Amino acid sequence: MEILRSGLLQRALLEAVILGAACGGLGVWLLHVRATYAAESLAHAMLPGLVIAALLGAPLLLGAAGGVLVAATLIALAARDTRVGAEVAVGVTVTTAFGLGALLALAPDVPARLGELLFGDLLGTSPADLVAAAALAVLVAVALAAGHRSLAAAVFDPVAAPSLGVRPARIELGLLALLAVAVVAAVQALGNLLVLALIVAPAAAGIRLGASLRAQIALAAAAGALAGLLGLVASAALDTAAGASVALAAVALYALAALVRPAPAQPARARRAPLEAVGG
């Protein structure tokens, strides 16, 4: 197959598979913590950093990291204003950052790279990008293994977690930091808009199919890697955009999982009687 003979495509394939596996595993926790909005916000908020890096000819990885740091600081500052509230603060900060990024990228004197920033350049994967993706995969695997018990307690029972020696706020912050690293590493390949597909869709498929937490993480990582493989093969065969093909393959795998195992009915919540008689 052509995809296995070309060095360029081999690198793209490896990058897609590694990123898919790392993002899939991480995504399971993000979905259990219900942090999909945070993931999307982080990805979008880094756009100005990416554009500035492109303008200066600096590595996009550096721009993405700077963008995430500035956005996280602005969100933290805005969220401290109790009159505004955390959700509004995130929304306003992210919209502002994304608008600023688009404004910079569409200015007449700027090289036309907005498409690459938004949708990635999987086929442009360099050996250095591959090393970054592999490092990310190792970091995610080690961090999730080390924090598995704390994450489980914090997600399952945040009210009682402190009495079990777990600090849910710290755990959630750690998970978001890991997400930031993953987004920074994956944005070069999949772009600012599509990176979320690789974090959310394989994880949703894993959660749908896996009976235990470990099974869900393993299935999500496998689904992410498979999405990378299928997407890139489809891209080569159909001559479609590589990043978008990987994103669509991930979503297709989720759709398949949802067909195989439809969502169970939500358990009814116990209702408390309004009148409680007591005797004496």
Place this chain on the structure above:
Amino acid sequence: MSAAGAPLEVVGLSASYGGGALALRDVTFSAAEGEAVAVLGPNGGGKTTLFRALLGELPVTTGTVHVRGTLAYVPQTERSRLDFPVSALDVALMGAYGRTPWYRRIARADRALGRRALDRVGLAERAGTRFGALSGGQRQRVLIARALVQDARVLLLDEPFAGVDRTSEEAIMAILDELRGEGRVLLVATHDVEQARRWDRVLCLAGAQIAFGPPAETLTTAVLEATYGEEIVVLDSGHRAVAVQHHWHPH
């Protein structure tokens, strides 16, 4: 009775959320070995605030708290994530997290302890069942098993009978009686006056401590009126009372 050396002693405790207005004021009580104390009050009366202060999650503004031994919190089961893929044994073993370094597996002895704790609450055969698939009463028993794995000397139980059927309630009562027999202290939050009468002592809260003592002496009409305000209806010349909880429902 002297409180010296009691597993739980609270003197003049006041606590607030985020340094704001006091959510709970002037609470003083103690619990001796094997004693069960009902923490009675309306919604918002300070039961949860007291528990959070005892757990060290809320800063104590004034007063002192002495806990001798490990303290475990047993929440209402509906506060847990029922869609989270953990088994009854996984949940019981969470009680060993505090003493297990992140780089080690749960010790074999703790795994055995988890199985024994589930056996003790009558759920040995459901160890592998997903927590969310258990009944409300079974889930409550799993959370008590988790406290046993923690080897807690003081258990804070938040409405342990809420949403459970009569059979489960009796099973939970039998387990709690056993725990008292071992010298463990139970603090049982409830807004149900009849529930409160079952325990050794009652602590009535309504933003501040209203009363503390044996149920027969403490649960007088005057105390109940002070605790519940307009939510209490007194029947049969003060011998019988009904607590009416007002809930607001959006439509």
